Amino acid sequence: MKGADIMDREYILSNVAPRIVELITSHIRTTADRKERWRYVKKEIEPQLAELIGLDPDWPVKAYQLVQFDIDESRGLCLLNYTPGAHNILHDIDEGNGWTLVMRQLRGLLFSFGEVGDSSAIQLVSCGFEKFFNRGEVPETRDENLPFDSPILLRAKEDGAMVEFFEHQGTTSATTRGRINTLYVEPAIDLFGQQTLELAKRSASALGVDLLCIVTEFIHPMSKVYVEYNDWHGIYLLAAYDTSGRKVPNELLKRLYDSCEALGHLRFPEERVTTLRHMATELKDRTINNREGWVAHVGDMMVKLKYETYIGLMVAEKLSYRYVMSQMINGRGQYMFQTLPEELREHAWFMVQELKDTVTANDSYWSLYSFHSEQERGRDSFRQICRNFWRELETPIRSGNI
Numbered sequence: 001m002k003g004a005d006i007m008d009r010e011y012i013l014s015n016v017a018p019r020i021v022e023l024i025t026s027h028i029r030t031t032a033d034r035k036e037r038w039r040y041v042k043k044e045i046e047p048q049l050a051e052l053i054g055l056d057p058d059w060p061v062k063a064y065q066l067v068q069f070d071i072d073e074s075r076g077l078c079l080l081n082y083t084p085g086a087h088n089i090l091h092d093i094d095e096g097n098g099w100t101l102v103m104r105q106l107r108g109l110l111f112s113f114g115e116v117g118d119s120s121a122i123q124l125v126s127c128g129f130e131k132f133f134n135r136g137e138v139p140e141t142r143d144e145n146l147p148f149d150s151p152i153l154l155r156a157k158e159d160g161a162m163v164e165f166f167e168h169q170g171t172t173s174a175t176t177r178g179r180i181n182t183l184y185v186e187p188a189i190d191l192f193g194q195q196t197l198e199l200a201k202r203s204a205s206a207l208g209v210d211l212l213c214i215v216t217e218f219i220h221p222m223s224k225v226y227v228e229y230n231d232w233h234g235i236y237l238l239a240a241y242d243t244s245g246r247k248v249p250n251e252l253l254k255r256l257y258d259s260c261e262a263l264g265h266l267r268f269p270e271e272r273v274t275t276l277r278h279m280a281t282e283l284k285d286r287t288i289n290n291r292e293g294w295v296a297h298v299g300d301m302m303v304k305l306k307y308e309t310y311i312g313l314m315v316a317e318k319l320s321y322r323y324v325m326s327q328m329i330n331g332r333g334q335y336m337f338q339t340l341p342e343e344l345r346e347h348a349w350f351m352v353q354e355l356k357d358t359v360t361a362n363d364s365y366w367s368l369y370s371f372h373s374e375q376e377r378g379r380d381s382f383r384q385i386c387r388n389f390w391r392e393l394e395t396p397i398r399s400g401n402i
């Protein structure tokens with residue numbers, strides 16, 4: 001494989017990712033195959049898959065734990081993406097450097113495929129953003145490695161579902177980054193319309209760009225996360241890519257938006273220019289509600305900036321002491337960390353530490369009752385979990401084995 005020092009996105013999308021598709025589709029041809037055979041096939045192709053994604057043989061993870069795919073056999077499409085667990089598995093390796101160059105690109109890559117052995121049929125059909133991280137999440141997004149006092153472009157981070165629009169077999173199609181045929185696809189295409197991509201392609205061609213796909217944020221009751229959009233249904237234009245998988249520059253993206261704006265269903269995210277130092281303060285402002293955050297554009301790198309009020313909504317929905325104690329009782333603490341969104345891992349870690357410190361400093365499970373709140377729901381069932389937690393884990397906690 002090409003040396004890591006000279007490997008770039010274009011090379012990965014034109015050489016490495018197609019080989020991953022070929023490796024998978026030589027064994028798995030249909031959704032039925034995936035359900036019935038993947039558990040066996042993944043072990044058979046592990047060595048080749050590990051080499052293709054640049055997995056260090058000393059890392060405590062298998063390649064098939066990191067790479068997932070979806071198949072649409074009727075249209076001959078294969079979608080590559082990293083697994084939900086890849087987030088935290090790779091974060092735990094070498095301070096986040098487990099995210100190899102290839103793994104960062106395996107994010108909503110859609111390829112066509114043909115008969116087994118026909119590598120020429122494997123062509124890039126659509127693609128999304130490469131993996132990008134929250135401020136402070138990996139070494140390159142830590143404050144000391146960012147231009148903290150330099151003015152940079154920020155674009156509002158909208159709170160819906162990422163949908164890629166592309167042309168296939170003569171018609172506008174769509175996919176999310178993880179599934180080809182989700183419930184979002186039909187309403188998203190209905191909103192986007194057949195004309196939009198055609199118009200954008202003509203406009204791009206006039207500017208010397210052979211447009212492949214458009215990446216958007218789909219806002220709809222079906223895609224609602226936390227932010228309320230007051231019954232507005234529509235699509236935010238986030239990015240566009242040419243047929244080599246290169247991102248269209250921001251100035252050209254705005255011109256594409258201008259050419260399609262009259263269709264009425266598109267919006268361009270709010271933009272502003274300020275410093276990360278200013279944003280570090282603003283993100284803590286608890287009076288700012290109903291906003292997810294911003295994406296900072298630092299050179300060619302994007303960095304997620306999320307408001308503390310938004311993260312608080314995530315914590316309230318996904319984390320509770322009841323949940324944390326139950327996972328630890330069942331020996332699933334590590335699994336919990338691997339499956340939580342990256343924004344919540346630090347909160348979960350503090351909750352685990354609070355529970356352990358409480359056990360260490362007290363002589364009775366009664367001390368755990370103080371963690372009850374409305375979020376924890378029924379008091380009696382919560383207290384039962386506290387007693388089970390104390391009975392199962394008091395000794396391991398005190399001995400430092402957990």
